[in-house]
Amino acid sequence: TTDRLFNFSAGPACLPIDVLQEAQEDLINWKGSGMSVMEMSHRGKDFISIADKAEADLRALMGIPDNYKVLFLQGGASTQFASIPLNFTTAEDTVDYIQTGSWGSKAIKEAQKYVNVNVAATDKPNNFTNIPAQSEWELSSGAKYLHFCANETIQGVEFKYTPEVGVPLIADFSSNFLSKPVDVSKYGMIYAGVQKNLGPAGCTVVIVRDDLLGNSRPECPAMLDYAIMAENDSMYNTPPCFSIYMCGLVLDKLLKMGGLSEVEKNNKAKAAVIYDAISGSDGYYNCPVNDAVRSCMNIPFTMADSDLEKEFIATAAENGLVQLKGHRSVGGMRASVYNAMPMEGAEKLAKFMKEFQSNHS
Ligand code: PMP
Helix, strand or coil: CCCCCEECCCCCCCCCHHHHHHHHHHCCCHHHCCCCHHHCCCCCHHHHHHHHHHHHHHHHHHCCCCCEEEEEECCHHHHHHHHHHHHHCCCCCEEEEEECCHHHHHHHHHHCCCCEEEEEEECHHHCCCCCCCHHHCCCCCCCCCEEEECEECCCCEECCCCCCCCCCEEEECCCCCCCCCCCHHHCCEEEEECCCCCCCCCCEEEEEEHHHCCCCCCCCCHHHCHHHHHHCCCCCCCCCHHHHHHHHHHHHHHHHCCCHHHHHHHHHHHHHHHHHHHHCCCCCEECCCCHHHECCCEEEEEECCHHHHHHHHHHHHHCCEECCECCCCCCCEEEECCCCCCHHHHHHHHHHHHHHHHHCC
């Protein structure tokens, strides 16, 4: 384990080392069952016990009320972009979307195929460096729901509060899921691909209030129908078994760490180390995002001398700090510091940034 790198990837992302070790121990013969989790029937008692515990632990961790269903689906968060209008609207309905970055934009584009989308607010004119104040949102009357992206992974823009609107709130929490406490009761639905904060790619968590179910369109594919998935305990078809198992190990760990308040404290401290390195650099490094909405998970930054960015990324990698290249659509650098990134990684990056600066001035 000593030769493991500090992996700042935006996802799939680093997983806790003790979780990987536990999975390794159980890999060939899970708890004396004589087979690996990958080889088990999803309908057998061993796998059912794994899936049930994962759901129970997620409910405990987030304090999910009983009138919410928890689903473990496939297709990624991207599939939910279509599932959401197909489950909750008719073609004549109107829905509100807040556009704060690339993922919210993709959700809008997909929803437009199915329903009338009102973009109630957008920060596109500012290159997605802020979140428009709620007082400026132009909500439509009679919208079926309001959708927003809780954390824009590419732009590093994060909602720091839960909007209050009179319609069901639906939020994409893919990149800040389980990074802090969230009051689930304020939402109609929360969803997240697991491959950043929870487990290996392949599973998407949907948490949905049960009174919203049962109104899907006749043409909604069964695989995208939340009511069908809920009736079948997410096992309408073969679920992403191994990913669910790994998520279960992470959930167990987060509970033992003391829950999401503790997780949030660690995340804030880690992010502060890197934001401080940026703000203390006298403009050598710059984060374009407005202070008030800077993400605790994804930290984009650029250099005053952009010609040096390539060298920065390469030299960081030589020092064991990898995956720092910004998303291809925005350039620059991005440090993703999800739950599993240790403080040591954030500190090592901050130190590297200072050294790189003094070596180049
Ligand atoms: N939403 C957000 C906020 C994301 O970060 C991502 C993935 N990077 C997606 C949606 C798409 O997720 P998936 O790849 O699981 O479809």
